Amino acid sequence: MSTLRLIPGTPDAVLSALTEVLAGSGSPFAPLPSDPAGAARVRQAAVPDEPVEDGCAVVLSTSGSSGEPKGVLLSRDALIASASATHDRLGGPGQWLLPMKPYFVGGLQILTRSVLAGTTPVLAGDDFSAAAARMTGSRRYTAMVPTQLARYLESAADALRCFDAIVIGGAAMPADLKARAATAGVTAIPAYGMTETGSGCVYAGVPLAGTSLDLDDGRILIKGPTLFSGYRLRPELTAEVLRDGWFRTQDRGEFVDGRLRVIGRLDDVVISGGVNVTLPAVQARLLEHPEVKDAVVLGVPDVEWGTRVVAFVVGQPRRQALRDFVAETLPRAWAPRTVVQLDALPMLASGKVDRQSLLDGVR
Structure with missing residues (x-):
């Protein structure tokens, strides 16, 4: 078996290592974030x-946004399949701009697509507009998380319009953000996927070529050539989620007019005071409030209620006003019992909300 290389998670280092493994000449690697906590998380995962499992090209750590990080084994074939299917869906290979960290799957795949397309990726740096101006490809792409898109729509809308497609992943794309992008003439494509699926594998509700979808009592199942090989040195955990070639995700979904609609995580329905509460629905309602700039709704263990619904909001709305606002369209029992006001939601380097940090702050 091969020995795992730990490399700096910088664009240059990751691009060099990727070029080698995609050519079949490099040994497996794991990119390390520059911050000590992130590097420790990757080392743990x-x-x-220990020797690397056969067929592995890259080991990526999950974000750990909702629990213990895991080492995800991605093969050379999975990386190539994901990049090739993405280019096929978007209209052909092109040049990519990298506004994400390359030690997470979204950033890593931007570099993978660049290698396979034979183009030079452009680093976004601190000035997105200036980076976009350096793009020279006949087809131009980028990928980012919803928070980045929202910020760039305010500060760099002209730069966003120069891209043939902008893939939005890492979190659900709010309906109002989708509408803002369309109004601004920006081609933003919501993608669903995760580290285990080699990045986004469902674009605008439609799976990429070679990917199959199914539902098991609402649980989203995914099958295809982009899937990971397993979790690093965790055969029991791998066996739980990989069965007969299908990856059993932790997400719930439904098919609407033939397209996948992701409803939320399996643990996004909690029992509070004997009532089933769908947390994403509460969160979506809060985001409609004019005084709420951003929000996350979580369930917190509680002696009295079993699980207490807690809303973390960016803004200064009064608690009772938010409860009444939620109760206008949803059951009164779903209204958050605790409202925590924040200047900003804590974010991980992956662009996801740091849910664990929020939970630790209220327990």
């Missing part, structure tokens, strides 16, 4: 002192 990647376990560099």
